[in-house]
Amino acid sequence: MTGSGPVDRVGRRRANIGLAAVFTLPALLCVAFLGVPLAALAWRGFGSGEFADNVTTSLVLDSLRLSAITSTITLAVAIIAGTPLAYLLATRRFPGKAAVDLLLDLPIVLPPTVAGVALLVALGRRGVAGRPLDAAGIDIAFTTTAVVLAQLFVSAPFYIRTAKAGFESIEPVYEGIASTLGASPLRTFFTVTLPLAWPSLVAGAILCWARALSELGATLIFAGNLQGSTRTMPLAIISAFESGKSIDVPIALSLILVGAAAVLLLLLRVLARGTPMRV
């Protein structure tokens, strides 16, 4: 009844022309709503003729480098630490499972500023865990580590949730066969489970990475805003905007972020194609 693989929805529903006609207008409005602001950004950004000057400033280059480094570390940590959790949530019953599920949903629906305040009262200099760390000479606030922690807090749930759904969709029979053929549980996980869940893992990684890259509120509150160490792309945009520089600088920064995000999303989609199931 389930897990019959990808369904050819387009083919099966082609005959339904009446519904498509009714749905076209709202669909076009939706596309326009999402597309027009981005098109306006491109229009203004490339139209100013100073795009190249605006993007080669140290503000832009430093923030671009910092964003690339921090979001990559965040993604790596989310995958390494999140995959086991996602697998356990999908395949085992354990006490407090409902609470863990709720915990994973909360960062997704809460404003990132809440994440920032929560991290501050936990790991800030006077925080619950921050005070003993401070006494030991470890300072997290205002460091690049704090940027990664802020990104991880808001973005890891996107990976874990999607990965969990992927593991849940796998027919246990495949793992059972591998096991009866003598494969160890770990070998089964890596040779059967992981490849079957791959599209979901990639989709989760895309969401996680995109969310980490766009993280602003928690970073500003918990990590601060300093060029070179904590000022990621979104913070550079708000900084350029708030300091009253010409709006061309925030526009140029925004365009780079849009472009970088689009390129990486496409790249990850291409990567996901070379696998048994498509995203």
Place this chain on the structure above:
Amino acid sequence: MSRQGPSQFVRPSIAALIALVVAMLALSACAGSSSATATATVVARTSIATPNESTGAAQQLQPGSITVFAAASLTDSFADIGKAFSAAHAGVDVTYNFGGSPTLRTQLEQGARADVLALADQANMQAALDAKLVVDAGTIFATNRLVIIAPAANPGGVNAPIDLAKPGLKLVLALDGVPAGTYARQSFAKMATDPAFGAGFTDAVLANVVSEEPNVKGVVTKVQLGEADAGVVYVTDVTPGVAADVHTVAIPEAVNSTAEYPIAVTRTASRTDLADAFVAFVASAEGQSIVRKYGFLSLR
């Protein structure tokens, strides 16, 4: 057969789609919350207003409403002024949009509607005038001074302005370009010309900056929470509520910077009579006494 739970019906592609929708919602929520931080909109309305005897001499204004764009540091004082203005003019409402001065100017440039613009520095007002957003450079209605704050426990041992150059001190300033940040840097430059501080003072202080906040309230919060060792803010930011959490270090007059607050009527004002009356009210004895109450230096 597959595993437990209703999610067995969720195929990876659908799960990814749902997650994507959730992500979009979360991203939009993020954008919404950040813009809310940037410009908190406070609506001050006094619908049942009685004409104030002391300002009864003012001309009778037709009921209506005006929108005032005001610097974040004016949040509390202007909320009070709005109430007093509405009390003096029956049926007249004042709606505020508070934010950083450069942000307010940018919003006007991008077509936001306002009747009155009150900023924390003349540079941004001049830029607004150059962009033909206001009718004139406005009138200065208040001034403000800078002060150094440290957490009450004073972990950095900040007791005089020169202590800001202590190596390793965690200093938080407002962004350069945000009036409070610009004034702070001007003050450091003045200090550096004093032999007591030394020529390398400014560089030493700026090397201690661990965060540049988009607005001055962010500086206050980081110091109040004890994350930073020191910050430079306006005298008016040390409200009674903040004073309990911070150790205040005065900056001597000679090396302090004076923040000047200009107010002007915008070119897009729909009710210039109300806008003019509001500007006049801010400059009146009553308006100036409210401004003084919040720690600004009034011009009267």
